[in-house]
Amino acid sequence: MKKESTLGAGCFWCIEACFKDIKGVIEVEPGYAGGHVENPTYEHVCSGSTGHAEVARIFYDDEIIRYDKILELFWFLHDPTQLNKQGNDIGTQYRSVIFYHDMQQKEIAENVKKMLDENKVWSKPIVTEIAPITAYFRAEDYHVNYFKRNPSNLYCQAVVRPKVEKFKKVFESLLK
Numbered sequence: 217m218k219k220e221s222t223l224g225a226g227c228f229w230c231i232e233a234c235f236k237d238i239k240g241v242i243e244v245e246p247g248y249a250g251g252h253v254e255n256p257t258y259e260h261v262c263s264g265s266t267g268h269a270e271v272a273r274i275f276y277d278d279e280i281i282r283y284d285k286i287l288e289l290f291w292f293l294h295d296p297t298q299l300n301k302q303g304n305d306i307g308t309q310y311r312s313v314i315f316y317h318d319m320q321q322k323e324i325a326e327n328v329k330k331m332l333d334e335n336k337v338w339s340k341p342i343v344t345e346i347a348p349i350t351a352y353f354r355a356e357d358y359h360v361n362y363f364k365r366n367p368s369n370l371y372c373q374a375v376v377r378p379k380v381e382k383f384k385k386v387f388e389s390l391l392k
Contacts, residue, residue, distance in 0.1 A: 217277070217278055217279060218275060218276070218278075219275070219276055219277075219278045219283070219317075220273055220274065220275050220276070220317055221273070221274045221276065221283060221286050221314075221317070221321070222249055222271050222272070222273045222274070222317070222349050222352060223271060223272055223274065223286075223290050223313070223314055224249070224250070224269035224271040224272075224310075224312060224313040224314075224315075225290055225293050225294035225296075225302065225312060226294050226302025226303070226305050226310045226312075227270060227302065227305055227310065227371075227375065227376070228246040228247070228270040228271060228272050228355065228359065229246070229359070229362045229363050229371075229372070229376050230293065230294075230363075230375065230376050230379045230380070231244070231271075231274075231290075231293065232244045232246050232272050232360075232361070232362070232363070233362075233363040233364070233376055233379075233380045234289070234293055234379065234380055234383040235272060235274050235286075235289065236361075237384070237391050237392050238276075238281065238289065238387070238390050238391065239280055239281060239390055239391065239392050240276050240277045240278075240279075240280030240281030241274060241275070241276045241281065242275040242276055242277060244272050244273070244274050244275070245272065245273045245275070245354055245355075245360070246270070246271075246354075246355040246359040246360060246362070247272070247273055247352055247353055247354045247355045248261050248268035248269070248270065248271065248352070248355060249268060249269060249271045249313075249315050249349060249350075249351065249352045249353070250268055250269045250271075250315065250345075250347065250351075251266040251267035251268030251269075251351070252266065252267045253265075253266040253267070253268070254351075254353075255353055256268050256353060257356070258355065258356055258359065261309050262307075262309060264307040264308055264309055266309075267308065268309060268353075269308065269309055269311050269313050270309050270310065270355075271313070271315065273352060273354075274286060281390075283320075283321060283324055284324055284328060285390075287314070287324065287325060287328050288328075289390075290314070291328075291332065291337075291344075292383070292386065292387075293379065293383060295312075295338070296312045296332075296338065296342045296343065296344040297341060297342055297343060298312070298343070299311070299343045303375065305375075311345060312342075312343060312344040312345065313344060313346075313347065314344060314345070314346045314347075315347055315348065315349035315352075316346065316347070316348055316349065317349055322348070325346045326346055329342055329344060329346065363376045363377075
């Protein structure tokens with residue numbers, strides 16, 4: 217059955233590039249969620265004034281990959297102990313956030329977060345926000361497959377490529 221998950225783990229180019237090649241993932245769409253402005257632009261979101269986070273909406277077949285596995289990949293992909301930043305990307309638009317689509321997703325996200333904190337997977341507490349999805353806006357077309365279409369971009373070289381390479385090495389058995 218086709219389901220969806222909306223996750224923010226810093227730059228949406230990284231999330232999209234990592235998740236798009238996972239078995240069971242049907243589509244990954246960069247977008248904006250969690251803000252108070254209708255139809256925000258990338259420039260508005262990057263200003264930090266809209267309240268949106270850069271997110272990826274992940275459409276997946278839950279008969280092939282379960283939601284808890286999606287979350288495992290999500291938490292591996294970034295540092296969920298950094299408040300409103302990921303590396304040099306600073307601002308609320310880069311926050312760690314799980315926007316749940318139903319109460320089951322909320323419960324799973326809260327339980328996994330609690331377990332990770334209790335097991336001290338990171339030396340600092342997880343600050344990942346868990347909130348209902350209320351509004352979502354698809355990012356501009358030039359963000360779709362950004363890493364694939366812009367491999368020589370300096371940000372892609374310095375940030376996206378190393379994350380994607382590490383992710384694919386660790387989760388090789390999950391790749392299409």
